[in-house]
Amino acid sequence: MKKKIMKAFISCMIIVGISGCKSANSNAGKSASDRGSTIVFGMAKSNAPYSYYKNGKLTGYDIEAARAIAKKMGYKAKFKVMNSALLTKALDQGEIDATGNQQVVEYLLNTKKDEKPPYWFTPEYKFSRLVVVARSSNTSIKHFDDMRNLKMAMTTGDFFEQSVLSDGGIIVPCKDFDECVDKVLNNQAVGTMNDLQTYQYYHNKYPGKKVKPVVISASLFPMTFMLSQENEDLSNKMTSAINSLQSNGTFTKISMKYFHQDISRKDR
Structure with a gap:
């Protein structure tokens, strides 16, 4: 099971590249640019330490990572929190532009061999066991x-x-x-x-x-943001932002704040 997840993720990245796993079908829904340069992130509502409420405010590693990405791109970040089982559906229906948490692994777990997922995947922003x-x-x-x-x-x-x-x-x-x-x-x-x-x-x-x-688990599992296939341009911008935030240590700082270790890199 655990090997299947890793193989599915790696196969997707090899087939169409880290920022471009998608199919040719179209989905309805507004893109981030249609929302006035606001990126709408879908997050699980009770998923500490990644996305959760503390003293009435939404916080967590994924929340701060998403805000940093949006800021780097010159966008505003908006969040829709929901049951984790509804996140992919919200992405398909155009209610959100991207989702973090562990959705990429959940989706790839159910992806058939050699199937091209109908989503864009950004570079990794965290790794987990x-x-x-x-x-x-x-x-x-x-x-x-x-x-x-x-x-x-x-x-x-x-x-x-x-x-x-x-x-x-x-x-x-x-x-x-x-x-x-x-x-x-x-x-x-x-x-x-x-x-x-x-x-x-x-x-x-x-x-x-x-x-x-x-x-x-012996293996670290890579986690990325998933975006609607409608948002190729947004995915490319997000990829550039994530690569920059990895290089300048932003994700490392956020990680140290929540975990006292760097989960943003696989070499640990």
Whole structure:
């Protein structure tokens, strides 16, 4: 499963280039230029530390990265937050111009071999590892496929839920990672899966919770922004901005703020 994701992403990049995976079909919807130089980003509403509300304000690594990209391009950033399962649909319907979070991996997971996805993908702006989290006393889960036939607490509609299903796990639905961990601690589920930064953020917030990472993927998964096929010009501008922000250390600064490590680069 984890190798399939990496192969799908790499194949897409090789077929049509890092900023240009798309099909020839057309979708309706206004582009960013039609909105008066405002880029509308779609983000998951409860996805700390990437996109979440703190003291009533939307914040997180993906939010700050998106704002920096828009500023570099001379655009204004606007955000529409929603359930992660609705982000790709919103992109297809022209409600948003781009989406971050883990949507690129979720989409490629369901892409057929040699199929050209109907989206533009920017260069990577973060890299992550998958992690399975269980109670501190757990000794039975040592590999991803050990989740087979086990109850796993998962946020409904995200990539990690699909990954657990592919490994044979039984889903206990939750609204966010905090609830997932609560159900693990209350013995309503054996474990949960997310990315390593999400777990570390939770652990720093609740250091006394008796959970631990039991499996961590060896590979780093690249994450990009996805854009509608209507927005080739915007994708090219975004690609240029992201490359510049990688070079000048902007993403590194944002990453250090949230994680005390640089998740914007794969050489770590």
